[in-house]
Amino acid sequence: MDILNWLGTLPGAIGQGFVWGIMAIGLYITFKILDVADLTVDGSITTGAAVCTILLTNGVNVGIAMFVAFIAGVLAGLVTGLLHTLFGIPAILAGILTQLMLWSANLIIMSGRANVALSRFQYSDKVLIATGTSQIGKTLIILFGIILAVSAILYWFFGTEFGMSLRSTGNNRSMSRAQGINTAFTTVFGLALSNGIVALAGSLLAQQQGAADINMGKGAIVIGLAAVVVGEAIFSHISTNFFVRLLGVVVGAVIYWIVFQTVIFLGLPSEYLKLLSALVVAIFLGVPYLKKTFFAKKKKKEVAKNA
Amino acid sequence: MLELKNITKIFNAGTVNEKVALNNLSLTLNDGDFVTVIGGNGAGKSTMLNAVAGVFPLDAGQVLIDGVDVTKLPEYKRAKYIGRVFQDPMMGTAADMWVEENLSIADRRGKRRRMTWGITKKDRARYKELLAQLDLGLENRLTSKMGLLSGGQRQAVTLLMATMENPKLLLLDEHTAALDPATAAKVLMLTDKLVTENHLTAIMITHNMKDAIRHGNRLIMMNQGEIIYDVSGEEKMKLTKADLMAKFAEIAGQSQESDRMVLS
Numbered sequence: 001m002d003i004l005n006w007l008g009t010l011p012g013a014i015g016q017g018f019v020w021g022i023m024a025i026g027l028y029i030t031f032k033i034l035d036v037a038d039l040t041v042d043g044s045i046t047t048g049a050a051v052c053t054i055l056l057t058n059g060v061n062v063g064i065a066m067f068v069a070f071i072a073g074v075l076a077g078l079v080t081g082l083l084h085t086l087f088g089i090p091a092i093l094a095g096i097l098t099q100l101m102l103w104s105a106n107l108i109i110m111s112g113r114a115n116v117a118l119s120r121f122q123y124s125d126k127v128l129i130a131t132g133t134s135q136i137g138k139t140l141i142i143l144f145g146i147i148l149a150v151s152a153i154l155y156w157f158f159g160t161e162f163g164m165s166l167r168s169t170g171n172n173r174s175m176s177r178a179q180g181i182n183t184a185f186t187t188v189f190g191l192a193l194s195n196g197i198v199a200l201a202g203s204l205l206a207q208q209q210g211a212a213d214i215n216m217g218k219g220a221i222v223i224g225l226a227a228v229v230v231g232e233a234i235f236s237h238i239s240t241n242f243f244v245r246l247l248g249v250v251v252g253a254v255i256y257w258i259v260f261q262t263v264i265f266l267g268l269p270s271e272y273l274k275l276l277s278a279l280v281v282a283i284f285l286g287v288p289y290l291k292k293t294f295f296a297k298k299k300k301k302e303v304a305k306n307a
Numbered sequence: 308m309l310e311l312k313n314i315t316k317i318f319n320a321g322t323v324n325e326k327v328a329l330n331n332l333s334l335t336l337n338d339g340d341f342v343t344v345i346g347g348n349g350a351g352k353s354t355m356l357n358a359v360a361g362v363f364p365l366d367a368g369q370v371l372i373d374g375v376d377v378t379k380l381p382e383y384k385r386a387k388y389i390g391r392v393f394q395d396p397m398m399g400t401a402a403d404m405w406v407e408e409n410l411s412i413a414d415r416r417g418k419r420r421r422m423t424w425g426i427t428k429k430d431r432a433r434y435k436e437l438l439a440q441l442d443l444g445l446e447n448r449l450t451s452k453m454g455l456l457s458g459g460q461r462q463a464v465t466l467l468m469a470t471m472e473n474p475k476l477l478l479l480d481e482h483t484a485a486l487d488p489a490t491a492a493k494v495l496m497l498t499d500k501l502v503t504e505n506h507l508t509a510i511m512i513t514h515n516m517k518d519a520i521r522h523g524n525r526l527i528m529m530n531q532g533e534i535i536y537d538v539s540g541e542e543k544m545k546l547t548k549a550d551l552m553a554k555f556a557e558i559a560g561q562s563q564e565s566d567r568m569v570l571s
Contacts, residue, residue, distance in 0.1 A: 156424075157422075159424055159425055159426075160420075160421070160422045160423055160424055160425055161411070161415055161420040161421050161422070161423060161424075161425045162420040162421060162422055163422075163425070164404075164408060164411060164412055164420075164425045165412065165415075165420050167401070167403075167404060167408075168401040168404060168408075168409075168412050171401035171402060171403050171404060172397075172398070172400065172401045172402065174398060175398060175399055175400060175401060176383075176401075176412075177382045177383045177386065178360070178382070178386055178389075178391045178399075179386055179412050179413055179415075179416050179468070180383050180384070180386030180387055180415070180416040180417050180418075181383055181386075181412075181420070182381075182383045183383065
């Protein structure tokens with residue numbers, strides 16, 4: 001019986017994993033490709049949710065609402081990028097500054113309210129995906145379609161001449177400049193694109209949760225990073241194909257939410273959850289490093305022994 | 308081809324660590340010149356190359372390439388005219404990208420990077436041909452990650468990347484210093500070949516006096532941000548290691564710092 005109940009939580013977990021997977025794909029651009037830790041996302045995911053919700057409640061078509069949410073995210077990334085490249089503020093701090101600005105911006109978008117609901121009775125035929133697990137099958141198909149589309153577009157983009165210059169920027173900035181790449185521009189572009197995708201995920205998150213909430217982005221970067229590191233830990237061994245790696249990040253997000261639902265199901269008090277997600281990320285980021293340094297030391301000792 | 312007019316660069320100006328890295332230095336390179344640069348540590352050799360490449364703004368002076376004043380141009384815009392190879396084999400390439408992707412990045416140096424697919428079939432065939440010239444078997448490793456290549460292979464590819472778009476100027480900053488002697492010799496041979504074949508104007512910094520004498524048509528020696536010795540043509544051909552040693556001893560006598568040269 002228990003197992004059946006647990007299985008019952010799975011579709012919801014996968015649905016959440018899909019939405020956060022899209023967010024994590026956005027984060028992948030900054031964290032993995034540009035090699036920048038961008039804390040803007042905690043704010044821009046809420047911005048996407050707020051913009052989409054407000055437009056929906058004002059009778060705007062959901063497609064347009066999500067597109068505007070994407071653009072709002074792009075603007076947020078632009079602010080971080082310009083703070084970083086134009087004013088020389090370290091990327092992490094630039095992200096934190098924008099995040100704080102977005103807190104106010106998000107409240108302003110929601111006319112000062114901390115929570116704006118998308119009543120499922122009023123908006124059920126206007127949203128793209130339904131709230132919670134109602135019509136979960138349809139929701140999963142739509143979300144998977146969006147994931148495939150976003151991944152395909154990014155796969156194409158990062159294979160273009162311009163897209164490759166973004167990748168080389170993250171890889172080796174001084175080499176990129178020596179090859180004539182304006183690394184400030186590519187960095188800003190990457191941050192803007194990343195936050196656009198994160199805000200798009202935010203617009204889906206609002207529909208899934210049936211509300212935009214000023215606090216919904218708190219710790220978003222940790223969830224996104226968890227998805228990226230878990231996905232990479234599994235898929236970096238399987239394939240070097242960029243498209244597969246992006247899907248791997250989504251799988252990482254799904255795994256995260258299944259684990260999350262499971263520990264709740266097993267009765268872990270919800271106040272522990274953020275602690276748990278932060279620890280997961282710390283472990284996944286820390287273990288490869290320790291492995292490297294520990295093994296390096298061991299090797300050195302062996303070499304010394306043999307000498 | 309290249310004109311440096313009274314360039315000055317002072318690091319940490321106004322502090323106790325103030326260091327005049329380039330002191331009112333002037334240098335004119337003719338078309339096709341291959342200049343080797345020697346000098347002790349801190350003589351300003353790398354700073355001079357970085358000043359040409361635009362890594363930092365100058366405190367005074369002008370840099371002209373082919374008559375164009377590039378003093379105010381940022382590094383990435385000057386890249387249109389300049390190919391560079393660095394001392395650290397890690398520095399010249401993107402380690403996580405494939406060999407062919409690295410070449411494609413270099414292929415677009417100084418051009419607009421468009422939203423069209425980066426590597427076409429035609430590109431790939433050309434890259435294969437270029438790599439085959441290196442004679443390192445890299446033509447079969449187009450989709451290997453750059454980071455998996457050895458230091459010598461990476462320097463060879465970097466050299467290719469620096470020269471494939473026929474730069475007006477090639478800057479080599481001790482590009483063989485981190486390699487073992489056999490590989491260093493190979494990369495130097497390749498350097499000579501590429502410079503001659505493409506009729507490039509080049510500046511090569513080296514710590515190896517033999518290499519400085521053997522390669523290029525002109526040699527300059529630097530000390531404390533100035534050029535103190537400049538030979539070319541016949542005179543350079545006759546130059547021996549002993550001559551350079553004597554020159555160094557002369558400077559060492561004058562300067563307070565113990566500017567030790569790595570001799571080989």
